[in-house]
Amino acid sequence: MTNIFFHAVLILVFSLLPIFSAVQAAPFEGKGTGPRILIGEIACYGDHELKADKIDVFRDKLREALEDSKDFSVIVPTTPPDSSLLSRIHMDAIAHGPWFQKEYANADMIRYAESVFGRDYFWNDNKMKIRKEGRGKPYKISPALTDAAKEIGQANNADYLFFCNLREANIELKHSIFNAAATLDERPKNLKVETEFYLIDAKTGMVYESHVVTSKTGQILNLLGQWGKAMTAENLLQVMFEVQSKEILKDAYSKGLKTLEKLP
Amino acid sequence: MRKLLLLFTALVVTMLSFPMGTASAEYTIGIVGYGNRVKHTNIPDAALEQAQNIFLDIMSTELAGVKGITTVDPSERATQARIDEMCFQLENGNPEKVITNFSVHPDYLLYGYLANLTITRRESLASQNLTVRADFTARVVDAKTKQVVAVASGTGIAESHGENIASSATAFGEDEISRQSWHDSVEKALTEIGEKLRKKI
Numbered sequence: 170m171t172n173i174f175f176h177a178v179l180i181l182v183f184s185l186l187p188i189f190s191a192v193q194a195a196p197f198e199g200k201g202t203g204p205r206i207l208i209g210e211i212a213c214y215g216d217h218e219l220k221a222d223k224i225d226v227f228r229d230k231l232r233e234a235l236e237d238s239k240d241f242s243v244i245v246p247t248t249p250p251d252s253s254l255l256s257r258i259h260m261d262a263i264a265h266g267p268w269f270q271k272e273y274a275n276a277d278m279i280r281y282a283e284s285v286f287g288r289d290y291f292w293n294d295n296k297m298k299i300r301k302e303g304r305g306k307p308y309k310i311s312p313a314l315t316d317a318a319k320e321i322g323q324a325n326n327a328d329y330l331f332f333c334n335l336r337e338a339n340i341e342l343k344h345s346i347f348n349a350a351a352t353l354d355e356r357p358k359n360l361k362v363e364t365e366f367y368l369i370d371a372k373t374g375m376v377y378e379s380h381v382v383t384s385k386t387g388q389i390l391n392l393l394g395q396w397g398k399a400m401t402a403e404n405l406l407q408v409m410f411e412v413q414s415k416e417i418l419k420d421a422y423s424k425g426l427k428t429l430e431k432l433p
Numbered sequence: 434m435r436k437l438l439l440l441f442t443a444l445v446v447t448m449l450s451f452p453m454g455t456a457s458a459e460y461t462i463g464i465v466g467y468g469n470r471v472k473h474t475n476i477p478d479a480a481l482e483q484a485q486n487i488f489l490d491i492m493s494t495e496l497a498g499v500k501g502i503t504t505v506d507p508s509e510r511a512t513q514a515r516i517d518e519m520c521f522q523l524e525n526g527n528p529e530k531v532i533t534n535f536s537v538h539p540d541y542l543l544y545g546y547l548a549n550l551t552i553t554r555r556e557s558l559a560s561q562n563l564t565v566r567a568d569f570t571a572r573v574v575d576a577k578t579k580q581v582v583a584v585a586s587g588t589g590i591a592e593s594h595g596e597n598i599a600s601s602a603t604a605f606g607e608d609e610i611s612r613q614s615w616h617d618s619v620e621k622a623l624t625e626i627g628e629k630l631r632k633k634i
Contacts, residue, residue, distance in 0.1 A: 195458075195460070196460055196501065196502065196541070196633070196634040197541070197573055197582040197583040197633050197634065220472070222470035222471075222472060223470075225470060225546070226470060226546075226548045226549075226568075226570065229546070229548075229570035229572065229584050229586055230570070230586055232581070232584045233570075233584045233585060233586050236583065236584060236633075245575070245578075245580050245581075245582050246580060249578060249579075249580055354475065354553065400553070401475075401551045401553055402473075403471075403473065403474070403549045403551045404549065404551055404553070404566050406549075407548065407549050407566075407568045407588070
């Protein structure tokens with residue numbers, strides 16, 4: 170009797186051995202252990218559209234920050250969704266968000282918002298008041314697109330969809346009488362980056378919206394005096410993108426994930 | 434006897450269900466491109482052109498000895514060289530030395546982008562220094578699905594070797610010093626990318 174069991178165990182072990190040896194993880198697979206996130210779109214829907222080069226840099230830095238964090242695991246979609254569908258979900262999440270202001274959006278965004286809510290909606294003060302009360306609370310996107318988000322989530326085994334809108338990046342030159350003769354590169358300057366990110370639960374279609382705004386002067390980032398009198402605008406932008414993407418990550422984990430997890 | 438039979442069947446089952454080839458999977462990475470996202474610099478244009486060559490050189494050396502990965506150069510230049518090699522061997526009457534797989538189909542493609550390359554001058558009462566900052570980002574793309582698989586970015590900051598420009602510029606010339614420092618900064622940025630990519634593999 171014991172012999173049979175012994176043989177059965179032997180067979181099992183022999184049949185399992187090659188699985189352990191053969192299953193070799195493909196390179197560049199996410200090593201995070203957190204919820205699985207699909208990066209939908211990182212784009213600019215602000216009224217002053219950024220140059221494509223700058224958005225591409227931000228795209229890379231934010232994606233890298235998400236990949237490196239242990240709180241999330243970024244997935245590579247097995248059945249890649251249509252990019253136009255993704256941008257429609259993004260625009261829908263922006264338009265339904267209580268922070269959305271039509272005046273600070275670009276033409277595409279305004280057209281989409283008007284097609285969803287109608288032209289009169291944004292001029293109606295009562296409706297705008299109700300809209301403002303919803304700030305900080307999760308909300309839903311249009312039913313057709315919730316279904317689309319669910320399908321994308323199921324097809325790629327993703328828990329959340331992540332969208333980011335880099336609305337504004339402004340560089341202001343500061344005036345100083347001591348720096349009157351300095352060149353443009355050396356003039357002290359202030360950089361403000363405004364982003365909104367949207368974390369969409371792929372199962373329920375609930376959206377968490379958050380605004381991350383950082384504004385820093387060159388002197389604060391230049392404490393060690395590494396860059397001389399002031400940083401150049403290009404250097405400042407690179408540093409700000411890194412700072413911004415780290416803060417987005419912090420917000421997305423500490424507030425975004427936890428509010429979405431608490432929902433029924 | 435029964436024991437031996439069972440063992441044999443177990444072995445046969447395992448051999449049939451898992452082909453031997455899958456045990457050691459190798460992936461090829463093609464180091465392909467270089468994109469320039471820099472529109473405004475205070476560095477001569479020659480630096481931007483040079484950065485491409487530095488990118489190709491350093492990334493291929495950084496990823497050279499990594500386990501489970503072989504780097505290839507799928508560029509026109511490299512395929513032409515392989516074809517030339519083939520012709521040379523045929524002309525010399527060595528058909529057994531001809532490379533058969535001279536066309537390369539990599540599994541992943543590696544693109545690099547120069548995001549920033551600027552120079553700043555630090556002045557104090559005692560000395561003048563040049564500081565160059567280079568920012569690179571790299572994307573790894575799956576060649577079949579065309580999806581971005583991994584992203585890595587690197588920054589390189591190089592000073593003018595701690596030398597005083599005011600004094601050494603007379604000896605070497607200021608251009609020479611700035612060239613050394615931007616070369617160093619680009620190298621530092623790319624080695625950082627190489628380290629990050631090796632961790633992700």
